[in-house]
């Protein structure tokens with residue numbers, strides 16, 4: 001029986017197009033012949049915004065719903081006021097498609113440079129809540145532009161939202177060899193949200209007796225991510241803490257150019273979206289300097305999500321082999337993509 005993947009492709013801004021081209025190249029190389037890949041490209045991002053004033057319309061959302069998954073490069077451009085595309089496109093889509101599990105694995109592969117002393121074992125997954133916290137846009141400004149301006153940005157945490165992501169993280173920890181889950185929060189100061197997260201975490205823990213649990217304040221977590229990253233197996237945390245610690249996690253485990261992510265809608269009601277952790281990197285856009293590895297590894301997450309485990313593993317092996325031999329080489333975006341595609345095919 002022939003199989004089919006109907007993929008939405010959103011290159012976006014800056015280095016987005018460059019890295020997505022390579023991601024698709026490796027995806028095509030990895031798929032067996034009986035799998036038909038259909039792609040539809042969408043032009044969301046700065047160019048469309050300047051031409052039409054639109055970021056993501058209702059009609060766009062309807063079209064996107066029809067896909068099995070979405071591959072995104074990056075969104076955001078210096079020519080557009082900060083937040084317009086990030087909120088109006090990226091967060092809007094994560095919220096509308098209920099991407100409440102934002103999955104961000106970090107693995108330091110053999111031979112890969114890290115700023116950390118020695119070559120520590122780093123192999124953990126951050127399960128970042130994706131639809132709540134301070135990201136909901138709940139807040140406002142009064143006396144704007146005056147010396148007495150007041151701005152609020154409310155962190156929204158619901159028992160429903162916290163429980164489902166905590167449960168997902170416990171299940172992921174249970175399925176890993178070390179079976180350890182760390183809650184990262186700031187319950188010593190953010191007492192209301194912290195209470196909800198800690199309580200839910202402790203309640204759900206009772207259903208997973210095999211999973212060892214731990215709690216670390218987010219500020220201390222940034223210490224341990226640098227001094228003792230091996231202590232982490234699965235981390236569950238809120239939307240903003242998860243955003244911040246996953247850039248740090250990337251920096252210590254091979255760099256932002258290799259950090260992949262999946263915005264998962266576990267029920268499958270809406271398509272999940274896979275994207276590198278990094279942004280549009282306007283400082284290096286158009287120069288062939290962007291590392292496409294994060295996008296390629298996001299393609300592996302996408303394939304695993306759609307049930308193509310063997311193909312996902314082949315891509316990860318190709319990346320591990322390539323990274324192990326990279327050393328100080330300065331290949332272009334395209335050269336790295338080509339090398340990965342060859343390894344995946346061979």
Ligand SMILES: NC(=O)c1ccc[n+]([C@@H]2O[C@H](COP(=O)([O-])OP(=O)(O)OC[C@H]3O[C@@H](n4cnc5c(N)ncnc54)[C@H](O)[C@@H]3O)[C@@H](O)[C@H]2O)c1
Nearest residue numbers: 074075076077086256257277278279280281283284290291
């Ligand atoms: N998911 C997304 O679409 C996403 C994520 C983060 C930031 N952004 C947006 O991207 C824009 C730029 O944000 P930023 O500068 O804070 O973060 P960034 O991740 O784009 O860049 C941070 C640094 O990492 C480097 N970098 C990023 N990706 C790289 C790659 N693949 N290879 C090599 N180096 C890479 C950049 O050159 C830069 O020095 C902003 O508009 C921001 O809102 C979008």
Ligand SMILES: CC(C)[C@H](C(=O)O)[C@@H](O)C(=O)O
Nearest residue numbers: 076086087090091243277279
């Ligand atoms: C661009 C921004 C909205 C986004 C986030 O904060 O989630 C980005 O930093 C990320 O990590 O995907």
Ligand SMILES: [Mg+2]
Nearest residue numbers: 243244247277
């Ligand atoms: Mg981020």
